[in-house]
Amino acid sequence: MTMSDDDILAPRKSRSGSRSRATFSGTEPRGPIIDQDGREIRPETLERGFREFRFEFGQGQPLEQRIARLEAIAKLLDVAFILPGTNIRYGIDGLIGLIPVVGDIITTAISLWLVREARALGAPWYLTARMLGNVAVDGVVGMVPLAGDAFDVMFRANMRNMRLLRRWLDKQPRI
Numbered sequence: 540m541t542m543s544d545d546d547i548l549a550p551r552k553s554r555s556g557s558r559s560r561a562t563f564s565g566t567e568p569r570g571p572i573i574d575q576d577g578r579e580i581r582p583e584t585l586e587r588g589f590r591e592f593r594f595e596f597g598q599g600q601p602l603e604q605r606i607a608r609l610e611a612i613a614k615l616l617d618v619a620f621i622l623p624g625t626n627i628r629y630g631i632d633g634l635i636g637l638i639p640v641v642g643d644i645i646t647t648a649i650s651l652w653l654v655r656e657a658r659a660l661g662a663p664w665y666l667t668a669r670m671l672g673n674v675a676v677d678g679v680v681g682m683v684p685l686a687g688d689a690f691d692v693m694f695r696a697n698m699r700n701m702r703l704l705r706r707w708l709d710k711q712p713r714i
Contacts, residue, residue: 602660606708609656613697616649633692636681643687647678650697657704666707670700 572580618628632650635642654670662670677696681687 605656605660606705609653610701613653613701616646617695617698627692629692632697633688636688636691639684640682643678643681647674650674650677653697653700657700662704662707666703670703673699
């Protein structure tokens with residue numbers, strides 16, 4: 540049985556003259572579920588798919604790619620550039636930190652993301668606690684004008700955290 544365009548665009552009126560309201564409960568079947576290619580999808584596969592659906596950024600990548608990405612971000616934040624005429628290395632953490640308050644909040648948020656990624660890699664609580672301590676010291680002291688920016692350049696919390704994570708990962712057995 541097919542529906543005409545009129546039935547789709549204008550709902551039918553009931554015999555009493557008022558519009559009928561369809562009532563659906565979650566247990567009543569309403570017909571087949573069709574995908575975009577016209578194939579029928581079984582409800583049990585659909586339910587299983589929704590239970591497994593999550594956004595996991597970077598979860599599908601191999602471990603070494605994830606570590607390389609984290610190390611690249613840490614280097615960009617802490618040691619990407621060299622001060623001309625010296626051997627002092629600094630990163631965008633020191634540059635963005637020059638913006639009062641907002642810059643330090645931004646760089647601390649990026650550093651916290653690195654700690655979150657370490658936790659997603661399976662780092663134990665004591666390691667993430669130490670990493671959070673490094674980020675907290677960097678964030679709090681970094682808020683002090685000028686002296687905090689110099690401290691940001693010298694302390695390099697992200698490089699410290701990546702070194703901690705790399706040491707822990709090197710001790711883990713490979714599968």
